[in-house]
Amino acid sequence: DIQMTQSPSSLSASVGDRVTITCRASQSISNYLNWYQHKPGKAPKLLIYAASTLQSGVPSRFSGSGSGTDFTLTISSLQPEDFATYYCQQSYSISTFGPGTKVDIK
C-alpha cells in the first residue's frame, strides 16, 4: 500500500488565520490526491480532487496544490465552520488516507 502522512497532526488557529496542511505520499502518486473535511458525527465532505480542483460548492478560501509526493491544503482565511479534521486520500493505487489533521480553535 502507498502510505500517506500528514503534518501537523493537529493545530490551533484563530478565525482569519491562513492555515496550511501538508500531505506526503510514500511514492509518487502524480496528482491522484484528494482532500476531505470531517466533523464529528457528520459525513466527510470532499473539498479538493485531483490535487487542486475545487469541488463544486466548496468556498474558494480552500485550495490545494502539489504533485508527485508532496501536497498542501491551504485555507486562506479560517472561518468558524472550518474547525474540523482534514484528511488526504490517494487514488493512484488502492485508496489510502492520511491520518488526519485536526484544526481547532486557539
Place this chain on the structure above:
Amino acid sequence: QVQLQESGPGLVKPSGTLSLTCAVSGGSISNNHWWTWVRQPPGKGLEWIGEIYHSGSTNYHPSLKSRVTMSIDESKNQFSLKLNSVTAADTAVYYCARGNANSWGNWFDPWGQGTRVTVSS
C-alpha cells in the same frame, strides 16, 4: 442531490457476520459510479474496504478480501457489505460513499453519515 444512508446492527458478536446496507436516494445506483465502503476504527484513520459497480464487479482491500462480500440491488437502489469472522478489530464507524473514478483519479462524494458497529459478546 444524491444522498446515502447506512443501516444495520450496531452490535455484532465475535466470529459473527457484520451486515450493512447503504440506501441511495436522489439518483440511480445504476449510473457510472463505483459504490464504496470506508471504515474508521476508534481513534484511528480512515480505511478503504472496497467498492462495487452496478454490474456486480467488485474490488476489495487485500487485507480484507478473504472476509468481505459486497452486493448491489438495483431494484432497491442500495448496496450492501458483509464482513465475516469479525473480531474487536472490526469495531468502527462504517461509511458508504459514491466513488467518482475517471482519468484524474477516484474521489468519494457524497458520503453517508456513518454507522457505528461494535464487535463484542
